[in-house]
Amino acid sequence: MKVGDLVKFRFIYNGCSLNGKRAMYLGEDIIKRSDGAIIVNHKVLEIGVSRPTIVDRTVLKYMEVLDESR
Numbered sequence: 517m518k519v520g521d522l523v524k525f526r527f528i529y530n531g532c533s534l535n536g537k538r539a540m541y542l543g544e545d546i547i548k549r550s551d552g553a554i555i556v557n558h559k560v561l562e563i564g565v566s567r568p569t570i571v572d573r574t575v576l577k578y579m580e581v582l583d584e585s586r
Contacts, residue, residue: 519543523560523579534575538563538582545570 517523521541525534542559549555558576559568 517541517576517579517581522582524582525575526578526580528575528578534562534569534571534578539569541579541581542568 519542522538523541524538525536527535529535539560539562542561545557545559547555547557557570557572559570560579561568
């Protein structure tokens with residue numbers, strides 16, 4: 517998966533707002549904590565929404581690339 521790809525979320529869990537939604541993958545969102553730990557999350561922008569959503573790496577397996585616009 518690359519930045520700019522159109523993705524679709526499969527079923528993640530009951531009540532998850534991302535179930536069945538389409539989004540654009542915006543890439544990694546890295547947090548460097550003061551204790552030296554590095555947390556790697558990922559950003560997606562849902563279709564029709566103005567602010568990106570941050571997901572952790574466990575959600576990546578529920579994302580399917582629809583359009584590889586590279």
